[in-house]
Amino acid sequence: MATLKKKIWIVLDSRGFGGIESHVEQLALGLSSARTDVTVVFLNQYGEHPIQKRLLYHGLDCQILDGRIVSLWQAIRKDMPDVIHTHGYKAGILARPIAKMMGITCASTFHSGEVKEGKMKFYDWVDRHTAFLANQVYAVSTPVLESIPCPAKLANNFVNVEDSEASNGDQIAFVGRLSKEKAPERFVHLAKRFPHLEFHVYGDGPMLKSLEKSAPQNLTFHGAQSDMRKVWNLIGLLVIPSRAEGLPMSSLEAMARGIPVAAFNVGALGQLIEHNHNGWLLEQGDMNGLVEVIHQWRNSDVVQRAEWRMRAISTIKKDYSAEAVVPQLLKAYATAAK
Template identity: 80%
Template structure:
C-alpha cells in the first residue's frame, strides 16, 4: 500500500481549543498536504468547535460522534481506517482496545506533563497504563516520555508554515489555559513590575476570576480565541511562565511567525529555545531574570529584533515544520503497519 493512499483517522475528545487541538489541526493539515486520506474524528459534540470549523473550511473531512462506545466501534468497523492516531486520555482509552480486536494499526500521542487531580488523575493513570495496546506510542517531551510505563518515542510537535505571515506587533502576551500548571499569575505579577507597558492574556480557564481580581490595569484579558491567526500578528513577545509543559504549541506558533519566546526551562523547551539566540530560556522560578529579559527586549533596536525573528523562524522551518516532521511520521505509520 502506498503512503498517499493510507486512510488515517485522528481521534480526540474536545470541548474547546488548546494545545492538543492545535496539534491535531496541524497534523491533519500536514497529512493532507502529504496526500493522505485523513479524517478528524470528534468522539462527542459539545456545540460548535473552532477546529472542526477551520478543518472543514480547508476541505478536510471531519466526523462527530455521539459519545457512545458502540457508536465508535461501529464507525471504526464501517470506516476501516488503516491507522488511527489518538490524542487525549478519552480517545486513547476507548480506541486502543477496539483497534486491538479489529487488527487496526493504532498510534497514541501523550501531550500533557502536568500533575493531574481528581477524576482526571484516575483517567490519566488508566490512559498511561493501557498505552501498551497501541502499536506506537509518542510523547511530546522527555518528562512525558519518562512518565509512560511502556515503550515510547519522543516526537516533535510541529506547525504548518505555509501562509504564515510574520508578526509586526509589539504586544507582550500570555497565550494558553488559565490553570495552575501554566502559572498565569506569574505573568500578572510581571505586569505589575512594568506599569507603563501593556500586557495581554489570550485564553480562559479556572483561574480567570482570581487573576482578574489581582491584575493591575495594564493587563487586558481577551478570553479564549477561536482563531489565533488573527491575534499572532499583534504579538511581539510571548511569555511562557509555566510550571509544567510538554512542547507547547503556542511557542511553535509564535516562533513560526518570528515572535521570540521568553520561558522558564520546563518540558522540552530547552530543545526549542537557544538562550539569547531565538528566545530566552530561564531557570524555573527565576522571576528577576524574566524581568531582565523584558527590559532587554523592550530596549532592543530594530536590527536586534530582526535577528531574533529570523533565528526563530529558521528553527521552526528546519526542525518543527510539517515538512520536517510529517514524512517521519508517515514512515513510522508504515513501519508499524507492517
C-alpha cells in the first residue's frame, strides 16, 4: 500500500527577493526532491513575486492570500497541511497560533540577527517571544540563536547543488540588500581603492541613492535581480563586508558555483569559510585585509583559482547542500509530530 506524501506548507510574507526568499526557494526544491507535497504560501499579494515563476516552473504549488488572518485561518483549515514552516516575522506571528490551535506541527526559522528600529523592533520582539508556540524553532547562526528566548536549534542554510553550474566569471561583486547591516558603503570604499578594476553591485535598498552619489566610475549598480542564476556565472569573487549576518544565502550560492567569498567574521560565516582555503575570513572592519585579499585574488594563477573553486564547492556539498540538510529536517518534522 502506497504511503501518502507528507503535506508541507512554507509560509512567508514577501515583497521582493532576498536571503529569506532564496532560502525558501531552496527549501521548497529540496523538500520536493525528497518526495513531499510542498506548497509555498505568500500571505499577501504585492504583485508578481520573483520566485513564483521559478517555483511553478519546477512544478511546485503556490498560494497567494490577501493578508488577512481570517484568510490564513480558512486556507489552513481547508488544506490541513501536516507541517507548517514559517519564515519571517509576520508569517511566524500569524501562523504559529493557528497551527497550535489546529494541532498542526509547526516549525519556524529565524534568519535575522541585526538590531531592529522603529516598528520593526516591536514586530521582531513579538516574533521572538511567540516562537515557543512552534514545535521546532531554528536559527541560521549562533548570534540569531542567542536572540531567541525559547529552546531553539542551529540549522544550516543550504542550496541545491544540482542547479548550480560552476562560474567562469571574473567580476568582483556585492550581492544583497543595500542597508546598514550589510555595509555596502565599505564595498564602495574598496572600489575607490582599485580604480583600474571593475566592481559590481547586485541589489537594492534604502542606501541606494546615497551610495550612487558617492560611487566611483568603476562601480556599476545593477539593481535587484529577479533571477541571480543569470548573474552568478559573471562573478569571480564575492565580497561580504557586513556588520551583521546570519548565514547569508549569497555566500552559499556563490561557493556552490566555485566562487570564493571574502567576508568579515560575522554570524555563521566563520563556520562556512576557512581563511585562505575556500575563501577569506577577516576581522570585523578590516578593510586593509580586504584590499590584500583582492590583490591576492587578482594576482593568482589558474591553478590557485581552481583549488579555491574546488574547495568551496566541496564545502557546500558536504555540509550545506539539500542532500545533507533536508533529511535531517524531515526527521525533525517527524519527531515534532510525535
